Amino acid sequence: MQNFLSNKRVLVTGVCGTVGREITRMLLSGDFGELAELIGIDNNESELFFVAQEFNQPSAQFFLRDLRDYPGLQEVCQNVDVVFHAAALKHVGICELSPSEAVQTNIIGLQNLINAAKRCRVEHFIFTSSDKAVNPTNVMGTSKLMGERLVTAANNSRENRGTIFASTRFGNVLGSRGSVVPIFHDQILQGKDITLTSPEMTRFIMSISEAANLVIASAAEAKGGEVFITKMPVIRIQDLAEVMVEMLVEKHSLAKQSNIIEIGVKPGEKIYEELMSDEETSRALETDQYFVVLPAFRDMYDVEYSYNNEVANALLKPYKSSEEVMLNQAELKDYLQKFDIV
Numbered sequence: 001m002q003n004f005l006s007n008k009r010v011l012v013t014g015v016c017g018t019v020g021r022e023i024t025r026m027l028l029s030g031d032f033g034e035l036a037e038l039i040g041i042d043n044n045e046s047e048l049f050f051v052a053q054e055f056n057q058p059s060a061q062f063f064l065r066d067l068r069d070y071p072g073l074q075e076v077c078q079n080v081d082v083v084f085h086a087a088a089l090k091h092v093g094i095c096e097l098s099p100s101e102a103v104q105t106n107i108i109g110l111q112n113l114i115n116a117a118k119r120c121r122v123e124h125f126i127f128t129s130s131d132k133a134v135n136p137t138n139v140m141g142t143s144k145l146m147g148e149r150l151v152t153a154a155n156n157s158r159e160n161r162g163t164i165f166a167s168t169r170f171g172n173v174l175g176s177r178g179s180v181v182p183i184f185h186d187q188i189l190q191g192k193d194i195t196l197t198s199p200e201m202t203r204f205i206m207s208i209s210e211a212a213n214l215v216i217a218s219a220a221e222a223k224g225g226e227v228f229i230t231k232m233p234v235i236r237i238q239d240l241a242e243v244m245v246e247m248l249v250e251k252h253s254l255a256k257q258s259n260i261i262e263i264g265v266k267p268g269e270k271i272y273e274e275l276m277s278d279e280e281t282s283r284a285l286e287t288d289q290y291f292v293v294l295p296a297f298r299d300m301y302d303v304e305y306s307y308n309n310e311v312a313n314a315l316l317k318p319y320k321s322s323e324e325v326m327l328n329q330a331e332l333k334d335y336l337q338k339f340d341i342v
Contacts, residue, residue: 004220006033009082013113014087015040015062018046018176019128022212028055028184032216032323037310039076041065042087067109077113079118084215085113085127088144091178092132092268093243095140105278107150114165115168120314122163124219129169129227131204131273133154138268156278156300165310166222171204171273173211175341184241185342188248191256194241195263202272202321207339218290223303225295229275234324235332241332247342272322276315283313286312293317302315 010027011053014020016331027033037059042048043066052062064073067087079081081278081283088106089095095102110127117125129148132141148167155165175181187194208229218228247259265271276291278286285292288309298305317323322323 005034005035005216006035007036007078008300009037009039009078010035010082010084011039011041011122012084013041013065013067014085016042017042017086017090018208019173019211019215020084020086021051022208023086023215024051024060024119026209026216027213028057028060035059037061039063041076043067050306062117063074066104067112070112073112073121073153077116077122080117080120080122081120081140082124082219083113083117083126083155084219085110085125086215088128088147090130092138092140093266095143096138096268099139099298102143106140107146110147111150113139114150114168117163117165118157118159120163121161124222125151125154125163125165125269126215126219127165127167129167131169131171131275133169134274134277137270143270145249150329152225152227152295155295164222164224166218166224167227168215168218169216169227169275170206170211170214171232171275172206173208173244174205174336174339175208180237180240181244181341184314186242188245188254188258191253191254194245194258194260196238196241196267197263197265198271199236199238199262200271201237201265202234202326203237204273204275204321205235205335206230206232207341209339219290221290221307223305226305227293227301229291229293229319230293232275233331233335234321234326234328239327239329239332243329243336244342247333247336272320274320276319277319281315281318284315285310286315292314 009084015024040062091104130144133144136142149163151167214230283294287307
């Protein structure tokens, strides 16, 4: 596992995003082996310039590319061994207002990348999905669910000549851009009210480094067509707000302490999140770190699904944030401090 990417050529999409950037950092650190080459792509020209400056290494190259442009994707996939696909439109509200854009990037763009990977005979293709893909209630989640289905289907397509396609699914990445942590952070430092959608809202959480590590590690475990779900802590969002107030007031000696006000659940937003549905439990395995959801039509896949450190081959309940033991405020504070999130 430690050196499974040695001498590999790796493509990372969405390198300007929080997770894509962290994947890039981890890959170039050498912790998974010394790469032959890393290729990073994004459609954000300004941010791509700064990423190229940050990771200025002879083995790393960064290109301006858009998932909607198939010829450009096919070009960068030439001679690539592993693809980590982190690029997507990810904001629920924006995707609700511009659903056709979400389809173009998250579904059609993904299919373009799949086609390029198959044509170039990539060895491994790992897609980053979201807890919002489980029983989706919004456009973003629906597009991610369709993405998972496309990746699973690609593994068994007649065109596939040996590429292992798999997905990873995880919850909220605390501290990522657009997440609730920087929003709360700015509200607290500016002395504004903290806007909480509901005191009952619960979420799965993970740090940026944990999310990136999951994506990379799943490539070593993947057999083809499955979805990897990491085991994650669960919190109440109100606890997060209260702990952040305590930490930031103490750290910055703030004179005014922010109040928490309830603004109501946004359209398409759930009170709790799900990482595995009831239906998926019947075809899931458990390891010490992951749940692994196997393809629904396993008879179509000539694959033996076995993994390191398996602890169960049958699950009794789905994986929902409302049904898991939550971190208390002291544990949450320790978690935030451990990963330097606040």
